[in-house]
Amino acid sequence: MKLFNRRALAYVGTHPMDFLLQCLKGFRANQGLLLAGAVAYYSLLSIVPLLMLMMVALSHFISQAELLATVGRYLNWLVPGQSKPIVEEVGHFLDHRDLVGGVLVVSMIFFSSLAFTVLENAMCVIFKHRVAIRRRRFLISAIMPYCFILSLGAGMLIVTLVAGSLQVLGEESVWLFGYSWSLSGVSGVLLYMLGLVGEVLVLTAIYLVMPVGRLSLSHALIGGVTAALLWEVARHILVWYFSTLSQVNVVYGSMTTAIIVMFSLEIGATLLLFGAQVISEFERVGKAPYRRTAQPMTTQAVQK
Template sequence: MTHYFSALPRLIPRLARFVWRVLKAFLRNRGILLAGGVGYNVLLSIVPLFALLCVLLTHVANEQHLLDVLSLQANHLTPTHASILLDAVQTLLESRDAIGLIGLPVLLIFSSFAFRMLEDCMAIIFHHPDHAAKRSVWVSVLLPYAFILVLGTGLLALTLLVSTIDALNDAMLAIFGTNLPLASLSEPALNLISFLGMFAMFSAIYKVLPVVHIALRRALVGGFVAALLWEGVRQLLVVYFASLSLVNVVYGSLATIIIVLLTLEVGAIILLLGAQVIAELEHNDRSGLPWYVDPRKRAINSSR
């Protein structure tokens, strides 16, 4: 313990310099602009993505349970106006017969916009070294749909879990006249599972989307920190937009869409900042330098 305390005077300045280097690199890569593009594309993709998954999964899962799980996921993405997204999804579900075979590919294409934008952002943040292997065009084309497939699988598993718990609870109530103890924990458990799902999604984005090789350990740490940071910011946004925000006064009837877009952009900033941290650490690894040393300054000093 004494060793850790004695290291603090050196660690804090190094950490401060590293954070400053990450912020400078993030701004140099136009990170705020990229986050705006990601937020906009997520807004374009989220309704068709949820609708597509619902249309496909209602064939094998209870629709009401699916919508309940989807409501929880929407609350994690847009905590203040998740109902707006769900209303749009339900409207599409009511028109599922009109979607038909032609509408499904359209929904699939729109659902992939956010992942394609994220891949482009990762290419900017993780500067592609000349010696690194290039990604196949087909991999880039199919990668967003692989993410959609994984999201659909996770959503199906979570819905089946909720359906199983409800069925067991109904059986317990019919036989013994009492509720299943696990049923009272279902909502906190679902919140925890949703957080773990966010952590897994962030980690997968950090691991898979960059063209350069990212160590699994680093992707997992980055994904956990980004998910934890988003959870904290999400709670602050709920308080801010509920009691302090002037968005309703400024934008009037457009306030809802502005709030949703701002929320998604804040989430995108967190996601891309995490990617920038990993990119700086990877840069140090390739240069053979400790994490707290700026390779750019070292290169400038060496050239003198």
């Protein structure tokens, strides 16, 4: 199997601006901002129940303090500067988890899967050329969100173990040329790279599984790297903006945290779907003939 489509690579290499413009036109035609708003809204509903379920399951293997520290560190990648209140809520839930009943657990499982369901529907709009050929069975669509939750739980377990080892490494020092060199800087760089690699892998897994049909691993990796790099730029801009220029706390008061989290999720969902649009256009470029005009998503019935 070829790693990349040569026709697509040749087109993107010779017409990078045309390809970018076509991605933007396709994203606008598919009403990407509207889809991102739906994904962000349901992600806001899902994030706390999902974290609670994962923490309850993983607390049987790892200490609660270490889990919360790891979640707080990497939750900043998703909601920059607003991980503390979310981690506090999860910590309060873990302190009273013995009082949790079966009805609450079932409702948490349901709400934690909503974001994946809406994301799958958004992917169907962006990859409509795949949906026109074949459709996914209902049973697979129903099971997929819970498989993602299990996969995220396993990934969180691995990340927590690796992050703990890197933190221990940061407390060590090396004697070289008569000087003691602390490894704290190396540990910080490795923790950052661990988060970045984990982000790329999660995005690649989403692009690999969510669209209908078999998607090439190389294409999914292109979308994952694109979305991850764009989010890294946006994340640093958000941190700078909310710490220096923003007056959102004056306008919204006690609702500040929810507004900032929603805004961050909106931008993240937009970049996630734009990465999917890049994959979709890359697939179309690799097939001849390639139409440059984007086909808009219609919301009204076609009149005869």
